[in-house]
Amino acid sequence: MGKERVSIYRIAEEAGVSPATVSRVLTGNANVSDEKRMRVEELIQKYDFRPNAMARGLSSTQSKIIGLLVPDIRNPFFAMMAVECERAASNKGYILLVSNSMSNMELEEYHLQKMFEQRVDALILMGGKVDELVSDEEYVEKMNQISDSIPVVITGKLDGSDCYQVNIDEAQATDRLMEYLISNGHRKICIMGGRKDVNSTYAKRIRYRSNLRKYGIPIQAEYIVETQGYSLECGYEAMNNLFDSNLELPSAVIAINDFTALGIVQSIRQHSYRIPEDISVVSFDNTFIADTCTPRLTSIGYNYDLFGDTLVETAISAIEGNNPPRLQLIPPELVIRESCRNIMQ
Amino acid sequence: MGKERVSIYRIAEEAGVSPATVSRVLTGNANVSDEKRMRVEELIQKYDFRPNAMARGLSSTQSKIIGLLVPDIRNPFFAMMAVECERAASNKGYILLVSNSMSNMELEEYHLQKMFEQRVDALILMGGKVDELVSDEEYVEKMNQISDSIPVVITGKLDGSDCYQVNIDEAQATDRLMEYLISNGHRKICIMGGRKDVNSTYAKRIRYRSNLRKYGIPIQAEYIVETQGYSLECGYEAMNNLFDSNLELPSAVIAINDFTALGIVQSIRQHSYRIPEDISVVSFDNTFIADTCTPRLTSIGYNYDLFGDTLVETAISAIEGNNPPRLQLIPPELVIRESCRNIMQ
């Protein structure tokens, strides 16, 4: 057991060349005579030799690893992003190292440390402190410090930071959703879920208001519903509360994400209303949940493929010293399913 | 920009000690005088110094990385496992490197290569070829080869392999599910989804049969329904087919996993039957899907916490040269929700 580990030296010796030449064959960034190249390649084949990434990284001062920090990979949205980023990274010869912060500052810190120890070439940060509106001085400071040694790509706003931003176009997404609902005759529209101190939520509400204004629909404050989190339970409770109030029921509810939508749907059902006949429900994100629940949800998502590509390519571009754009927007994609009714018919 | 990277040498110089001493402070496996230790620790603090994992790994021939290969992290089951394994690995000072094979042999091979290049200390394999019943000679050979240089932990059977096995106790899970259904008066029970050449599915069917036999219920071959995959669509189609056949409808359907259950539920609804009043549906795995769909599904899952711990601890134990058990079973946990009715009342 434990076969002798073959190294570049072993290959060099057997091929009758210097280790440098083997390295040249490996990296491909120097000329080697066809004859020697062949001999080396044969031996590489024979021993199924793979260069030690640690040694390679150490000497080249490039780990070829990109770190991705997400709050929780069990959230389908982040799982999706992880898969897309992995694909994009692999295509460029990079490895993606994913860690979960579990929305916990200490764990986040821990994983950032570990990633730094691995000397990741770049960092992609999704969610976490970054997504909250208040740019905690300290946090910005920290990000800038990291950003000082490696490129950091974030998906959210962080005022005063040197990070590259790749954002979902929340504004456009909200516009589309509102236009769709309004063109289907809805005027009593509720936007439910999320905290206003979270950037993306804040942006959506701003846009929600401006759309109502644009179409001359009065804004009703009670139709903007705050929840503490973004879970099914939050949606469920919020909708229950709406039922319990004396408020006139909305004809359509916009859920802040698919999870929340799930809770809203449950609440509506329990109150013996039908979807979409009595109340329409639409949501943000369009994860697989929207496609697999009953009824299937009309939801506005993003081109996740493109999102992943953009994140990774921005990171790599920055690693290579090119100057990728500081801010990029990912356009939304509305997917119409069965949870919204045209109430004019 | 780009602060000077502090290394052990820099620390050593400023502290007036040798690099070896700094290393001793870092690893903690050798004695250093309190005085020098303090001086070094202060400087580590001052520069926020973190040792370069590549250099450390290279010299210690331990990467402190455990590789986890899953088919697709977007599947909540694997997302769950990834989170649990990451937690367990972090607790032991290891990093978890997750990759997705996307059930594609070439991609699987690619990622295995990459992990080898990183010199992961151990490998945890979930799903993939490993889960198929037919132990392809070549595949076993390959696994044994890997297993020859580092510990490999798999969650499935692979006859003739040297890998460590940590299996879900499918047999016991099926027993529990069947006992529950039968004690609720069900006798026309259908088990739906999955391919018989997949180990875990095979094991479930074996047990399905033996349970029926045990309770003196005749086995009806048509109630054992094969599907090509494990998706929602597969469940949906399979259940539609059942409706289309002249077969007497079962009073309960066991779905091979939560996704399939979702499809089965959709089909049943579309045929205007109610769950659980007309047909009961239960499933394997108990991912969050079972808890968030309508109606919430009675499902048998596993102690994922324990599962993750066991996988990682087995790997680490093997890394350290201890001799962990070759085969371990994770007991199931039945979670009763609203999708199954007692038909005797």
Added chain:
DNA sequence: TATCTTGAAGAAATCGGTTTCGCCTATTAT
């Protein structure tokens, strides 16, 4: 008192690659 341990710490080798430097040879330009 002489000898044996044990603790502390530096020098230097090592891990396995990449990269710089310099040398030699074969073209190509002048």
Added chain:
DNA sequence: ATAATAGGCGAAACCGATTTCTTCAAGATA
């Protein structure tokens, strides 16, 4: 014909840690 350039390749330095040797001093044992 000669200088300039480029290709091929080995020697050796280097990346940043760990670890093995050694040395030396101090405390324990005979």
